[in-house]
Amino acid sequence: MQQESLIEYGSRRVIITITAIFCALLEIVDTTIVNVALNDMRGNMGATLSEIGWVITAYAIGNVIIVPMTSWLSQQFGRRNYFAASIIIFTISSFLCGNATTMWELILFRFIQGLGGGALLVTSQTIITESYPPEKRGIAQAIYGLGVIIGPTLGPPLGGYITDNYSWPYIFYINIPIGVIATLLTLQFVRSPKYAEKKSVSEIDFLGIILLAMCVGSLQYVLERGQEDDWFSDPTITLLSITSALSLFFFIWRELTYKNPIVELRVLKNGNLRVGTILSFILGFGLYGSTFIIPLYTQGLLGWTATQSGMLMIPAALTTAFMMPIIGKMLEKGVPQQYLVAAGMFLFFVYSFWGYKIITPADTGADAFFWMLIVRGVGMGLLFIPITTLALSSLKGQQIGQGAAFTGMMRQLGGSFGVALITTFMSRQNQFYRNDLVGKLDTNNPDVMNRVHGLQHSFIAKGMDPGTALGSGYKVLDYSITKQAAAMSYMDVFLYLGLMFLICIPFVLMVKGNKKQGKLDPSAMH
Known part of the structure; x- marks a missing residue:
C-alpha cells in the first residue's frame, strides 16, 4: 500500500515531525498574533476601524479558500514541492506585510499570506499522519495537536510583547527565519507519495476552483463583517450571502458530476x-x-x-x-x-x-x-x-x-x-x-x-x-x-x-x- 512507504523511523521522523509542527504553529500563531497589534497598525496607517478589521478578514478568506484544495494541489505538484512552495509564499508575504506602507497593501499581502498558510496546517497534519505506523498515530496526532491548540493561545501574549517592546512589523518578521529553516528541512527530508499521474491542464477543474473560492470567500466575508455592517440591512452582505449559497449548490453539483473534481466529495x-x-x-x-x-x-x-x-x-x-x-x-x-x-x-x-x-x-x-x-x-x-x-x-x-x-x-x-x-x-x-x-x-x-x-x-x-x-x-x-x-x-x-x-x-x-x-x-x- 502506497502509504506504508511513507512511514519514517529514527531521527528522520523526528526532523519531519518538528518541521511539520513548526509550519502548523507558524500558520496558527499568525491568525491571532495580529489581534493585539491592530490599534498600533491603525495609528500608523491612519486607518478606520472597519479598514483595520480587514487585516484579519483577508487572511481568513485566503486560508479558507485554499484548505479544501490542498489535497488536489499536493497531487498536482507533489506534496513536498507544494508544502515547500506554501512555506516560501507565507515567508515572503510575511516580509511584505511588515514592509507595507498603505492599508490596502497590507490587506493584499495578508490575503496572499493566508493562501500560503492554509496549506501549512492541513499538509503538515497529513505528513505527520503518514510518517507514523497506524498503531503510533495516536501519539502522532497528540504531537500535531500541541501546535493547533497552543497556537491560538501563544499569539496574543507574543503579539503583545513584540508590539509593546518593538513595533508591529516585527510580528511578521518573526516568521522569516522560521520559514527559511522549515523550507530547507522540507526540501531535504519530506517525501511525496506516488500519486496517480497528474491531470493535464485541459482536465483541471477550473470551474470548481472558481465556485469554491466564491462560496467560501463570500461566506467568510459575511461572517467576519456581518455584525459591523448590520447584517442583511447592508446590500453587500445580502448579495454575498446569496452568492455563497448559489455557488455552494453549483459547486456540489459540479464536484459530484465532473470526472476530475478539485475536492473529492x-x-x-x-x-x-x-x-x-x-x-x-x-x-x-x-x-x-x-x-x-x-x-x-x-x-x-x-x-x-x-x-x-x-x-x-x-x-x-x-x-x-x-x-x-x-x-x-x-x-x-x-x-x-x-x-x-x-x-x-x-x-x-x-x-x-x-x-x-x-x-x-x-x-x-x-x-x-x-x-x-x-x-x-x-x-x-x-x-x-x-x-x-x-x-x-x-x-x-x-x-x-x-x-x-x-x-x-x-x-x-x-x-x-x-x-x-x-x-x-x-x-x-x-x-x-x-x-x-x-x-x-x-x-x-x-x-x-x-x-x-x-x-x-x-x-x-x-x-x-x-x-x-x-x-x-x-x-x-x-x-x-x-x-x-x-x-x-x-x-x-x-x-x-x-x-x-x-x-x-x-x-x-x-x-x-x-x-x-x-x-x-x-x-x-x-
Missing part, C-alpha cells in the same frame, strides 16, 4: 469522516470562540493590558500540552474515541458554567480564572485528538489528505461562525440588558435618588458646582449600567456555549467506534 461517504467533520466544526466554534471572548472581557471590562490577558491563557495551553501524550496513549490502548470526546465536551461545559458564575462587571481577579482555564485545557486535549482520530480512522492513502482538508476547513469555519455569532449575540444582549436596567431606574425610587445625590455630593466636595456635579453623577450611573449590561452579556455567552457542548454529548455517545480498532487504527487523524 465522495470521501464523505465515510461515516466516521462525516461525524468527525461535524465535531471539528463544533470544536472550532468552542476553541476560537472561547479564545476570542476571554481577552475581550479582561481588556474591555477589567482594563487589563494585552500582555496580561495573553499570559492568563498560558497555564491552560500548558495543561493541554501535558494532556496530549496521555490521551495519545489512551487511544493506542483502545479507549473508544467517543468516550473521550464526550468527556471533553462535559469538561468544556463545566468550564463554561464556571465562567458564567465568576464574571463580574469590575473585580474578577486573575486567580478566579486559573482553575477554570485549567479545566478548559484538559477538555480541549480530550476533544482535539479523539475527534481527529475518529474522523480519519478508516481512511487510506490519498483519502487521508482529503479527510484532513475537510476537518481542517470545518474547524476554521466553525471558528469564524463562533466569533461572528458571539459578536452578534453579545451586541444584541448588551442592548437588551441596558434597556432593561435603564427602565428600572425610576427617579421616584428613593434608592436611585440617594445614589445620584451621594455621587453629586462627592463631586461637589471635589470642587464642582452643583449642576455639573449632578450631570457627572448621572454619567457615573450610566457607566456602571453599561458595565453591568456588558457583564451580563458575557455571562450569557458562557452559559450558552456550555449548553451547546452539553447537548452534543448524547449524540457523540451514539456514534459507532471503529470496529477494527484492536489497538487504534487512526489512519484517522486530523
Whole structure:
C-alpha cells in the first residue's frame, strides 16, 4: 500500500515531525498574533476601524479558500514541492506585510499570506499522519495537536510583547527565519507519495476552483463583517450571502458530476469522516470562540493590558500540552474515541458554567480564572485528538489528505461562525440588558435618588458646582449600567456555549467506534 512507504523511523521522523509542527504553529500563531497589534497598525496607517478589521478578514478568506484544495494541489505538484512552495509564499508575504506602507497593501499581502498558510496546517497534519505506523498515530496526532491548540493561545501574549517592546512589523518578521529553516528541512527530508499521474491542464477543474473560492470567500466575508455592517440591512452582505449559497449548490453539483473534481466529495461517504467533520466544526466554534471572548472581557471590562490577558491563557495551553501524550496513549490502548470526546465536551461545559458564575462587571481577579482555564485545557486535549482520530480512522492513502482538508476547513469555519455569532449575540444582549436596567431606574425610587445625590455630593466636595456635579453623577450611573449590561452579556455567552457542548454529548455517545480498532487504527487523524 502506497502509504506504508511513507512511514519514517529514527531521527528522520523526528526532523519531519518538528518541521511539520513548526509550519502548523507558524500558520496558527499568525491568525491571532495580529489581534493585539491592530490599534498600533491603525495609528500608523491612519486607518478606520472597519479598514483595520480587514487585516484579519483577508487572511481568513485566503486560508479558507485554499484548505479544501490542498489535497488536489499536493497531487498536482507533489506534496513536498507544494508544502515547500506554501512555506516560501507565507515567508515572503510575511516580509511584505511588515514592509507595507498603505492599508490596502497590507490587506493584499495578508490575503496572499493566508493562501500560503492554509496549506501549512492541513499538509503538515497529513505528513505527520503518514510518517507514523497506524498503531503510533495516536501519539502522532497528540504531537500535531500541541501546535493547533497552543497556537491560538501563544499569539496574543507574543503579539503583545513584540508590539509593546518593538513595533508591529516585527510580528511578521518573526516568521522569516522560521520559514527559511522549515523550507530547507522540507526540501531535504519530506517525501511525496506516488500519486496517480497528474491531470493535464485541459482536465483541471477550473470551474470548481472558481465556485469554491466564491462560496467560501463570500461566506467568510459575511461572517467576519456581518455584525459591523448590520447584517442583511447592508446590500453587500445580502448579495454575498446569496452568492455563497448559489455557488455552494453549483459547486456540489459540479464536484459530484465532473470526472476530475478539485475536492473529492465522495470521501464523505465515510461515516466516521462525516461525524468527525461535524465535531471539528463544533470544536472550532468552542476553541476560537472561547479564545476570542476571554481577552475581550479582561481588556474591555477589567482594563487589563494585552500582555496580561495573553499570559492568563498560558497555564491552560500548558495543561493541554501535558494532556496530549496521555490521551495519545489512551487511544493506542483502545479507549473508544467517543468516550473521550464526550468527556471533553462535559469538561468544556463545566468550564463554561464556571465562567458564567465568576464574571463580574469590575473585580474578577486573575486567580478566579486559573482553575477554570485549567479545566478548559484538559477538555480541549480530550476533544482535539479523539475527534481527529475518529474522523480519519478508516481512511487510506490519498483519502487521508482529503479527510484532513475537510476537518481542517470545518474547524476554521466553525471558528469564524463562533466569533461572528458571539459578536452578534453579545451586541444584541448588551442592548437588551441596558434597556432593561435603564427602565428600572425610576427617579421616584428613593434608592436611585440617594445614589445620584451621594455621587453629586462627592463631586461637589471635589470642587464642582452643583449642576455639573449632578450631570457627572448621572454619567457615573450610566457607566456602571453599561458595565453591568456588558457583564451580563458575557455571562450569557458562557452559559450558552456550555449548553451547546452539553447537548452534543448524547449524540457523540451514539456514534459507532471503529470496529477494527484492536489497538487504534487512526489512519484517522486530523
